[in-house]
Amino acid sequence: MLELGGEALVLTHDAMAEGVHFLPGQDQADIAWKLVSSNLSDLAAKGTDPLGVLLGYQFGADDARFLAGLEEVLAHYGVPLLGGDTIGATGAQVLGLTALGRATHRPVPSRSGAQAGDTVWITGPVGAAMLGFEALRDGTGADSLAFRRPRALLAEGEALAPAVTAMMDISDGLLLDASRMARASGISFAIDSTAVPIAVPEHRRAEALRWGEDYQLLFTLPAGAEPPVTAFRVGQAIPSAAAPILLDGQPQREDSGLGYEHR
Amino acid sequence: MLELGGEALVLTHDAMAEGVHFLPGQDQADIAWKLVSSNLSDLAAKGTDPLGVLLGYQFGADDARFLAGLEEVLAHYGVPLLGGDTIGATGAQVLGLTALGRATHRPVPSRSGAQAGDTVWITGPVGAAMLGFEALRDGTGADSLAFRRPRALLAEGEALAPAVTAMMDISDGLLLDASRMARASGISFAIDSTAVPIAVPEHRRAEALRWGEDYQLLFTLPAGAEPPVTAFRVGQAIPSAAAPILLDGQPQREDSGLGYEHR
Numbered sequence A, B: 001m002l003e004l005g006g007e008a009l010v011l012t013h014d015a016m017a018e019g020v021h022f023l024p025g026q027d028q029a030d031i032a033w034k035l036v037s038s039n040l041s042d043l044a045a046k047g048t049d050p051l052g053v054l055l056g057y058q059f060g061a062d063d064a065r066f067l068a069g070l071e072e073v074l075a076h077y078g079v080p081l082l083g084g085d086t087i088g089a090t091g092a093q094v095l096g097l098t099a100l101g102r103a104t105h106r107p108v109p110s111r112s113g114a115q116a117g118d119t120v121w122i123t124g125p126v127g128a129a130m131l132g133f134e135a136l137r138d139g140t141g142a143d144s145l146a147f148r149r150p151r152a153l154l155a156e157g158e159a160l161a162p163a164v165t166a167m168m169d170i171s172d173g174l175l176l177d178a179s180r181m182a183r184a185s186g187i188s189f190a191i192d193s194t195a196v197p198i199a200v201p202e203h204r205r206a207e208a209l210r211w212g213e214d215y216q217l218l219f220t221l222p223a224g225a226e227p228p229v230t231a232f233r234v235g236q237a238i239p240s241a242a243a244p245i246l247l248d249g250q251p252q253r254e255d256s257g258l259g260y261e262h263r
Helices: A028-044 A063-077 A128-138 A154-160 A174-185 A202-208 B028-044 B063-077 B128-138 B154-160 B174-185 B202-208
Strands: A002-004 A007-017 A048-058 A081-087 A094-103 A119-122 A166-169 A187-191 A217-221 A232-239 A245-247 B002-004 B007-017 B048-058 B081-087 B094-103 B119-122 B166-169 B187-191 B217-221 B232-239 B245-247
Touching (some): A002 B048, A007 B048, A028 A094, A028 A154, A028 A166, A048 B002, A048 B007, A048 B094, A094 B007, A154 A217, A166 A174, A174 A187, A174 A217, A174 A245, B007 B028, B028 B048, B028 B063, B028 B094, B028 B154, B028 B166, B048 B154, B174 B187, B174 B232, B174 B245
Parallel strands (some): A007 B081, A048 A081, A081 B007, A187 A245, B048 B081, B187 B245
Antiparallel strands (some): A002 A007, A007 A094, A119 A217, A166 A217, A187 A232, B002 B007, B007 B094, B048 B094, B119 B217, B119 B232
16 A cells, blocks of 8 residues: 555555466456456455556467457456556466555555454355356356456445455455454454355355355454445454364364465 | 546556566576566656555565565665565466556656657667676676666656656667657657767677667757756657668668567
């Protein structure tokens, strides 16, 4: 974050690589969409109105499709491409995007402001991206839109910014990102697994809590406060306990099993 | 460029790839230096005071050396790292850097403002990076600093911004970048090859005029104006002629031989 002319400028940069963040052979238009959405999701979590993006583009399998997807996603969000660079290189395609925006509320929400006694909320279900990924990977023809074309919750983030004590987007899995928020805030979260809305069959609930890329917003509110947008209460902030996350009362080990550490 | 709170924010993004922009096996600290300097040089050409950078970093041959070089170059310029992302991926290392800054003069200098009658200037000699590259490539032990650790001319750019009609940094070669400026301005430049200061033996003058990465500033001034910093007059802007560049009176073909098109 940067102060300029009385405004708070929020900046984010995400890089994505072929074979790590997207499948080789995946539609390049979808890759452009996701690259932009994942960055704008970071801005959404800070209640930030996007001003533009800059792209670092390594030529890849289908540059025309990438450009088409880029134009589509930027038009969707009404965000301009401010600049960037193109390069040719061998090996896996690597893409980078910088997004910047103007904070709509001060202080800018962070992941470190949750306090014991706060309630813990999520804006919507998790697991849809997981199903979409599987459909795409396995070629089943089932709906893969949630994985291919996630939406950044910009309006929700802006509405929430004045109300929350902490906020972040869930890109690496609910439990992992919640543990990061709890740790950054110096507290723990008691999460009720059955309170988490899921977009998958019940027997896959545990996986959905650990799968990322749904880009829902995770936030905390002072006790008794109601969120200004549709959201689901999934737990409570408590004083620092045996682990950052107690799931249905059980401390969760952080070194494995909470989510996608390497994304 | 972006207006924010009464300030003009200038943004630039450069990407670099192993095997294209730097040699495999080159000191990663030098790569960090060049990545930052090349972006800050873009800001210098716009008379912009840097506010910070964001890095997209793909893990490479020596991450500790890269980090050491990054810290060194950021300290050199007094510029903070505002954010970024790290990824692991196979293949050639690809790096991206976004730099942003505050314009110190309005209008912000561009490459499109040169007018017939203007004089054409360069801040210093070209060719030193070429010699440095050769020393490094051939392992001669000769000085390679100019290639490895170019300097962004931030103070010069800021001093020049109120005076120039057009300005850009020379990253791809004097003749190529001058032809871009002439074309963007809708005029031609008559360049006197012997007036160009060179850091190489006389018999390599033609090469030095076509080799990039010295990051000198190229600018135009109204007829009769003197530059506020040390600079060398290399030519004159004339009405659009047979080619964007007349070198010693000879129109230069643009499709080859002016500089490094693919950098």
